[in-house]
Each structure stands twice: as C-alpha cells, then as structure tokens.
Amino acid sequence: MPLTKDIHLDRQPPDLKAYESGGGYEGLRKALRSMTPAEIVEEVKASNLKGRGGAGFPTGVKWSFMPKDAAGPKYLVANADEMEPGTFKDRFLLEGNPHQLLEGMMIAAYAMQVNVAYVFLRGEYKRAAQTISRAIAELYAAQYLGKDIVGSGYSLEIRLHLSAGRYMCGEETGLLNALEGKRANPRAKPPFPPVSGLWGKPTTVNNVETLCNVPHIISNGATWFKGLSRSKDGGTKLYGASGKVRRPGLWELPMGVTVREILEEHAGGMREGLRFRGLLPGGASTDFLTEEHLDVPMDFTEVQKAGSRMGTGTMIVLDDRTCPVGMLWNLEHFFAQESCGWCTPCWSGLGWIERILNAMEEGRGEPGDIEKLTFQTKFLAPGNTFCALAPGAAEPLQSGLKYFRDDFERHIREKRCPWRSM
Amino acid sequence: MPVEIDVTTVYIEDRPYPMDPEQNLLHQCLSAGFNLPYFCWHPALGSVGACRQCAVKQFKDEHDKHGRIVMACMTPASDGTRISIKDSEAAAFRAGIIEGMMLNHPHDCPVCDEGGECHLQDMTVMTGHDYRRYRFEKRTFRNQYLGPFLNHEMNRCIQCYRCVRFYREYAGGADFNSFALRNLVYFGRDKDGVLENEFAGNLVEVCPTGVFTDATLKRHYTRKWDLEFSPSICTQCSLGCNISIGKRYDTLRRVVNRYNGEVNGYFLCDRGRFGYEFVNSERRIRQSRLRTEAIGPDAAKRHLRDLVASNPGVIGIGSPRASLESNFALRALVGPDRFYAGIPSSELELLRLMLDILRSGPAGTPSLREVESSDAVLVLGEDVMNVAPRMALSLRQSVRQQPIEIAKRLHVALWQDHGVREVLQDAKGPFFIATSSATRLDDIATECCRGAPDDVARVGYAIARALHSSSPEPQDLADNQRAFVESVTNAFKMAKRPLVISGASYRNIGIIRAAANVSRVLPGATLSFITPECNSFGLAFLTGTSLEAAIKAKPTAAIVIENDLYRRLPAPEVDSFFSQCAHVVVLDHLENRTTTRAELVLSTATFAEADGTLVNNECRAQRFFGVFPPSETIRQSWQWLGEWENLDRVIADMSGGVPGLSGIAQAAPSAAFRMSGAKVPREPHRWSGRTAVLANITVDEPKPPVDLNSPLSFSMEGNPDQPPAALIPFFWSPGWNSAQATNKFQEEIAGPLRGGDPGVRLIEAGQGEGIPMASRAAESDEDARLSAPNRDRQGADAFNGALFASVPSAFQPRENEWLIIPLFHIFGSDELSRAAPAVAQLFPDPYLALNADDAAKFGAEASVMGRNLPVRVTPGLPQGVAGLPSGLPPLEGIMLPAWSGISRI
C-alpha cells in the first residue's frame, strides 16, 4: 500500500536519507528529467485520482485549469487544515511521512509551473509542524528546494504556514484569505482560484492525501495506480473508523472496499453489547448511512448513490446506546460555532438548529420543532449559501431526521432525553 | 452620448425583458420595476452575495419545471435566462431569510430611529414574514460611542456587511471593521471613539436598518413621514451635492442624500450631512433691527429704500455663499457698477481666470461621476478631502479604473465586487498629488510631490512641457520633481480619461495656469477646478470687481449680503472701511462681526428658508428650495432688496441681463409648473398631526402657506406622482419607505434620474475653440505678456485658449521669514457649520503648522502674526513654509499665503 508503507508511528518519520533509500524523490526526478509539465498533468488525469479533501474533484482536471502562460507568480497550497470532526487521516500522513507530501507538492508545482507553494497546516498539529518544517529544512539543505532543483532549471520555494484555527480555513477560498492574513470568509466564485487565487494570482489548493498520491502515480504510472483500486476512482484510500467499535483506527485500503468490510473486518465490529445504528461515512458533514447500506462500496460515486458522500472516508459510528439527537446536537453545535458569519441561512439557521436540538436534549423540545428542523435543512441546501459548510451541516441532520425520527419524537413527547437516564 | 450596448433577453415569469448583459439579475429586475428584496447588494457597492435575500428561481429552459434557487445579485443577466420571482420555493426562501435575520433583531421599531424608513421593515413586509417561530433568547451586544454624528445600536444588526464594505472598501476607512464570526459578527471600531472617516455619516443610509442612525436627528427626532421635505443643494463646499432637507415645526431636523447621478450619486460627506444645524442656531437673526431696536419687516424695507434713495453712491457687496438671485438683486438695486464681489481680488481674479479657461476649452470640466471614471488623475495644489470632500470619495473610486481592466480581461463581472477586489488586490491606477503638505488622499496616491505653491505650479508646468514642447519649460527642477513629472507624464500618455484637478486654495495663479496648460496639451483630458464656496463661480459670473475695490471706492453707504467681511480681509481694513462708511446695511442669518457694524440688519433666510440657484465647481447651475414657509420677519435677500413677484421673475431678469446666465431658468421647472394641475407636496401623504400642530394656539386648521416661488406646496396636498428630478423633495414609493426608494426614481438603477439629472451646465465641455497646437507656440510670446503679473482684466478677458507662458521662479526660503499657507479642515474651515454643535465638536484648536525641523526650533508654542499658537508638526511642509488652519477663529481674515516671521515664546 503506497501511502502508508513507510509510516511507522512508533518511530520517527523517515528523514530525507531514509525516504530516498525507499525510492523517495524518484518520482520527482522522473518528473523533472523526463516529463513535461503537460505530460504530468495528463498522467494524473489518466490515473483517475480524485481529490481527497472531501469533494472528490478529479485532480488532473483541476491542475489543467491553471493558466500556462500567465505572467507573474502562481501558487500551490497543500490543504493540511484537517478540521472535519471525525477525520484523522492527514495528520497521520503529515506526522508519518512528511517527505511524501513534499514530493507530491514538488511534482504538482512543477506540473503547474508554480514557483511558490505553501503547506497550510492546522495550528493544533504541533507534531506535524515539526516534522514538516524539519523536512523542508532538509530539502533546502540538499538543494531540493530553492533555485534550480536537481539541476533541472526549475525553482520552487515551499513555506509552512500555521493556521490560527477555524474550520473555514479548510474551505479552499477561506484558506486563501487566511493565508493572506485576513478573515477566513470564503470568496465569491467565479473567479475561481486558478484564475484569481492567492494575492489575485492563479492558485491550486489540494488536500494532503491527494498530493501524497502523486509521487506514486508518477513513479509507477497511471495504469498501476488505477489497478490499486476496486472502483472507477483510482488508487488506495485512507479509511478510518471512530466511535464505539472494537478497534478504532485508520487503514489504507483499495478504493471501493465496502462499508461492511471497513466496519466489521478492520474496525472489528461494534463493541461488546452494543448494536450498530448508523454511521457518517466521511466526517461530520456527510449523511448517515444505516444497516441497509453496509454493502455500499466506499468510493465517491457509490456512496453518493446511497444518499451520502464519501467525504474524507473516515467514518463515525453511532451505536444503539448513544443518543442520535445528542450526537446531532454535538455536530450542529460545531457547525454553528464555525460558521464564518457571511450567509444568512448559515449564521442564523445553524444557531437556531443548535438551540432546538439543545432544547430537545434538555427536555424542552416542543411539537413543531421537527418541522422547523426540516425546514432548516432545506434552507441550508447546496446553492443557498456561499460555501459548503452550511449544506454540509444539513447532511447529518436531514438524514438523522429521516432515519431516527422516532428518537426525535420521543424527546419531545417524553420531555427528556431517553438516553440520559439509561 | 449614445452608447452602444448589447441587449439580451431575460424571461421573468415567462415574459421577455430586454436587459444589459453586463449587469446582474437583481440590478436588472429592479431597473425593470420589479420588487425584489435585497440587503447586501448596493447599487454603488455591487454584489457580494452575503445576505441571500435576493433569491429567485432560475430555469434551464421553458421545459424545466424544477429550476434552482440562485441569488439574483450574483447571476449575470445572460441571454435566454429564465427566472421566476414569484415561484413559491423562492418566495419561501426569501421569507426564511428575513425570519433568520429577525431571530436576534429586537422588536423595537416603535422606539427605533429608523422606524418608518427602514429597509428591513420594508423587506419584511415585502416577503410576507409576519410570525415569530424562534423561542430562544436573543443575543445582545454592547454599543460603542462613535462620535457626534452616529448612534450605534448593534443589536439591530442583520449582518449584511454593507457598513464595513462602504466604510473600508469604498470610503477607504481603516478604523472600522467586522469582528468575530458566526451569528456574533460585530461591526464597529476596535474601541470606542470618533469614526475617522469623513464619509461615516453615509452609514445612516447604507445600513438597511437602525444600527447606525443620525445622532443629530436624535436630538430633535421626527419620523420620516412627519418631516416636511424640500429638494436642496448643500452649501458647505463648491461641489453642490444634492440634498433633501427635512423640517418639523420651526427646526431643521436633518439632511439626507438626494440622488443626482451626475453629482453626488448616493453619498454625501459628513460636513454636508451634519453641518445643517446652524439653521437652528441661537445665533440666528430672526428679527430685523435698526441700530439696537427691533423693527418690523415693512419698516425695515422702507428704511432700506430711503437709504438707497438718499445715498446715490451706495454700493453693494455680494457673497459667494448667497444665491445667484440674491446677488443679482443687490446688483440690480445698486447698479452693476457699484456691485462688488464680497471676496478679495486674489480670489476673484482666480475665479475669473478659471472661468476663462473653462470657456475656452478644449478640456471639459467633469461632473463627479466623470471624476469617478477618470483613469489617471493629477491634483495640483488642492487638499481635496478637506476642501471638496465628496470629490475625494469619487477619486477613491477613480483609482480603480485602470486596474479594473485586469478584471475585464479575466472575465470577472464588474458588479461582482469582491471578485473584482480579489483580482485587483491593492492595485491602484495612476493618481498624483502635488501639494504643499500631506493630504488625506496620499494613501491612494501613486506618488506625491511636496513643494511651496510656486513649486507646485512649476511641477505642473513641467508636466505640460513634457507632454508638449510648446508649453514653457521651467528651469532647474529638483531631482524629485523631475521624477514626479516623468511618472505623471508616462501615466497620462497611457490614459484614456485623464483628469487634472486644481483650484484656488493657495491663491496661486501659477498653479491654475499650469493646470490649464496640462489639460490643453493632453488629448481627451478633463479639468476640474475646486472653488472656495458654494456659489463662487456664480458670483464670478455677476461681477469682476473685488472687495478691495469696494473699500477703495470709499462709499458713504454699503449693503452687504450674507457675508462676514471679517473672514475676507484683515480686521483693521474692514474696521476702517466700516468706520468711514456712514450707513451700513447687512443682510444675514447668523450674528457675526459684520452684523455688529451695521446700522440696519435685515433678518435673512438661510438656504433652508430660501429658494435660488447656485453654480457649483463644474458650472452646473442647480436650484434649491426652502423647506420653511415664508415667515413674517425673515425674508430672502432678494426679497428684501427688490420688488419681484417671485423667484422666476428674478431669474428672468437675470438670465436676460447677465451674459452666461441665460440657461439658468432650466435648472428647475418654474413656479407655474403643475402635474395634472397640482403642485408637488413637500409633506409625505402620511404626515400626521395636521389638525393638531397648532392646537395650542388655535383649533382652526389654518390654510397651508402658499409658495409663490416654486411648484412645491407646503402641505401634503398635491400630485402624488413622481415629480421632475429637480423637484423631488424625498424618495418614497409604495412599499419602499427607506432611502432605497431611490431605485424607483431612476431611469436605470444607479443611472440618471427619470427625465435626466437636475442642473444645467453654464459652460459645456470643450465649448471653446481649442486653438490648434501648431499655432499655440507662436502665440506664446503674447501669452507671456498676457499672463504677466500685473496684467489688467481686459487682457485676461481676451485670453483665448493659448498656453500660459510665465513660469514662476522656484520658491526661495527666507532667512527669518516663513511663507504661511492656508491649511484646510473639513470640520473647521467652513463658516456656517461652525454653528452646528455636532460638527463643532470636531474642530481642531488653532495651531501653527511647521515641518519637523522648523518645529524643533520653536518648542511647543510660537508666535506668528501677533498670535501665540501651539506648534503642530505637519508632514510634507517644505523648508521655509508654514501653515495656519484656514477660517478657524481667531485666524479668519488673515490673507494667506503671506510672509511672516515666527518667534519663540
């Protein structure tokens, strides 16, 4: 499994030497020596690599939007803001093998003829900050970064930026504002970042996991990469499970393994005495899947067909002793806190949703509350707001209302949370 | 000018409408007359898609039955677009937005100053949201002290971001921002304090609800529907912004913007908005007096007539702050030969020169809208922000003109405000300032060049020379000057719509000539002169004889209108004039030093009680109408001075009798104008208390006062339809009670008012011949003679558009003397707003400005021209130049620039 083969969390991450001895920077050399930027973009397109940040946009296509002849600087940003609740995959990659990310960035940067790249790292990821900055320093020392990299004539600077914290910083245009030292409200699109991104210049933002795949695609080819997958989306994927399962964890598996396989084989099924009720397949902003969906393959297309999204691929599992209303209150509290305050449906709607769920949990739910919540989920639908935070917040709620309606009704009827006295 | 624009067809509720593809759907729906609610969008600020209020349903084609919700303000009006406003899902969504905004909005409409003209109220009614479903506690904020102009009530905020967009992005303020996030976004300063930006008052109208309200109005609060309004013109600088003034009982309550697409657009400056309170001042002269005795109006008038009859040598002294009509009435009374401008020759000469220059062209003079669309600007010798503030706001937009081409190239729609701002970043188009000290626009300037006034002129000449070899060449420029000249020249050569701004601030003829030369050698250039007062140009149309000439004439009797001569000339000169003049009649509205010297004081109308015409800095004649009915004891100057039946008669006499003024009748419809036989009501139709207003005096409802001077009525009776643009007393339309009702009065959103923006230009662009370049060089010798220092007026009048040739020599600092120049203050330099308590709070104390080196020689205080003043270090002042704040007591009447020693105390 390419992404994780060199990661051993009980050891220090591979330094430049160790990384190179395992074949590291071969992809970069190959790219710089024997491929044109356009060929790299084509290779990545052919690999069917889809963005691992959650939206699943084809990476090669995204890169091809970058103008080829624009004057002035262009930028690449590795989105290492990982703040989606229930998601813990990028931290693993950052702490476990920083050079893999940096090599991916370098190839991507070369493919788009970018000369400055940033790693936008979540402020709380202290260890990752160390591993990344150490690795960058190693690269500069070895003249892998700076002017004229490995004699190719191509120059690249990579900088680490530590965020001051906000979920919005992960949204790609909010991130651009954050990196410019502004409030992280997202930007209007169009213009899209490849037209006007950082400081008004063409910019591409990619997720950490996305970029980590790139060296392997270049080293081994698109066909090999597609072959790793069990689905149309290429490659492997870091899948995770948290909640009351026997073995919570993170695994690199072929793209398209089923939900059941992850839940039962890798996570070991539910803990003793608990029953499975549902799960959010890819972080807080995805719709619940239930028993009936266990055989859905985890890829971008199939999970969508089942009415949810693969998102980050790290599932949060709900058991039968945990209150779904409480869980949704927790989720919506998060979204309400993190709303940047730009769009009315988001800043007003999420605050209201949170209060209703809180009231239900505390025995103050009222008839009509379910209808209000339902209205709000429509209110927050895609297209109604500027960015995907609000529709993302609506996803667990709308599916929760569908699958756990009895629980909501009981809260209102019994004027208490039935799980609290259990 | 016919401009070719593409037209596309957009289908609204399945009916086709022709639309401008360069615009968004919201703009176009409103232009087409639809009621589509919105908050964050503003016609001058563009779209940012924050509030999500303007949602409509968009359909792929006529078969699409589902459609999807889009924000009209963020959707281009492209060909074949099909939308529905009525669609039930879209309507429900819009009602939901209001509901969301109302979660935390206090239910305080009855005690909110915005009530009755609140866009939020209007939109709430429009969307039909009428029932509260939210049962939780509301959030509460602490409010801030923001200075004397604005109240802050953050609990009412609906997070539309208009305030911060206007304040920071449009007006360039830095001391105001959005703080925090989610449903707790706070708009204010980082701590309590006076808002620094000169346009903060616009927040009153920009905020769609009652977060920012007019603090001066609050002290004498009246609802919009209970105010009586008149269309008026701001008298506090030379730009002539259109204002709507509101009164109730005997006080003027407030000033709001009156949209004029060519002049002020949507915004005013704070002096113009808040300076009105002098009208209510304790210092008002409400009763005429003979020496110390109050006398009735008939007796007063008789006395004036007798005095004129028995003093054949009586002279008249006019005023740049009085209307054309009042000045003309005085001129008619005393005869043109004995009518003098109430300003010193140093100012009058310049005004007349400016008019000559504008008349002879070829450069036209731009309206503020045209200033805004200029793509390269040179300011010569003017502190625009402090002298003509609203123009500074236009200049802030003009620096976007060149960079905006980048946005066009990247196909970012220009209405997409934040998209454009991201693309432009900090890019600013060419904007150059040459002045003697720092100005409030330096932050957007490409380059600034500081020098004494003569050096500013020389730099101007050098630019003209660099652009065209027939303009004279100043010798021995300093390196920094040469670099500046080169930058300006390069920028101007590339520009499509270059603009030169100059004026009379430094009373320096060289600066004006240099500006003229630049404008003349630069194809396509416009030239804007800033004049000192609201009717400076009007006065210059009427007379060519200065105040000094009046004094020199040693008259035995003089009539002074609306003019405190002690602000014009040094006190000893004015004193001696008055002491040798046996009979002095003064017509004015506020007590001042001049009124104390009068034998007869006639209580005179302010702009709020008067009707008349003012000529602004672009030679646009604009009519203002009083909001107070005629009073027993107060008359307009022209009414005191003559026997005209009404204003139209004065205008008729004047336009026939004074060259250049023949067009002024067209500034507004005459008093005889009627709409379907009825007058235009000054009072909204919901004006209340009509039968009770005078109940403490009589229970009979008196007949409304008659207005002989205008087609406006002093009542709620009249034709409720939209009047011609010059007569709009207030903006209101069914369902649109706030200032946003302006939408309904425009031909197109943000375009001209229906029937054309009001005002007539007395000098049209490029009227003059614009002598061919080749022949100019040949004439330059003669021109040098013409513009030699002591040339007479005849010579100047004969000036025909050639290039000026006499370059001043470089400024030479003196050993123990400084050249004292005037420095201007938006709050403080103007005469009348001194009597407005809110504005007065922001006056600086008098000071002596010196550069850091010179200041170090004197310590904290110094003595200059017989006064001890605190020393203020002022950046930019050249070596050997000092400054005094203009017009600020006790420094008024000092003629600047002047040389003076400065001594230690």
Next chain:
Amino acid sequence: MLSPEEQREIEAELPHYPTKQAVSIDAMKIVQKHRGWVSDEALEDIGKFLGMSTSDLDGVATFYNLIFRKPVGRHVVYICDSVSCWIMGATSISDRLTARCGARLGESTADGRFTLLPIVCLGACDHAPVMMVDDDLHLDLEPAKAEDILDRYK
C-alpha cells in the same frame, strides 16, 4: 513595544509572503507565544509594525480561535468536544476537569495555572476522548487519567 526577539521573529516571516498583511496572523501568534496572549497594546504595536490599523488586526484576531485576546493560565488545556470524542465520553472528561479546576470551559483557574478550553476535533478520533495540554496531545482519556495528566503540569 515589541521585544527585539518578537520583532526578529516577525521579520523572519516577512520574506515568506508578498504582503505584510499576510504576516498578521503569524505576528500575533509570535507575540502570543512570548506573552501568552495578545493585549490591546500588543495589537497596536503589531499594527504599527505591519502598517495595519488596530481595527484591521482585531478583525482578524477575533475571527480565529487560537488567538487569545484575554490573558490565559500558564497551561492551556484544550478538551476536544467534537463528535467522536463526545460519543466516547468527552463530557465526562470536561466535567471532571472543570470540577477539579473550579473553572468552567473558557475560564482560568484562580491560581492562574490552567485555562480550560473546548477545541474542535484534534484529529485523533481513533483514540477518543483526547485533549491537548499546551503542545502535548493526550489520548485514550478517562476522567481519572485526565486528572492525573493535569497534575504533571505545574
């Protein structure tokens, strides 16, 4: 006044970005690293250093949750309150710690030793519940264990 060290660190960030404003967040974090929090005065000083108004900076500061505009204790305890930790009992952790510290979330202990803060998902959901004390991540918590951990921070 910014200390020479703070100035040096901020200056070192400048070449990483094309505009000074881009350094605003780094600058505030640098000052916070040295002083624990960012005071009004510090904000003004940073503003002068970067050519930004205090309102500019404070607008940024108040947007982000890792910039403290109030003093904090010697140790900042971030208790993850996101969904996986919540399922795994994060509430019992914060209940125990707030009781033990006599301070609610968002408050500091009377002796200035700890500030307790809720934090969103720390990306260690497979070891929930978790917390971070200063720079150290602590996994697989139980109430008693969490309390013991606090004892180690003096």
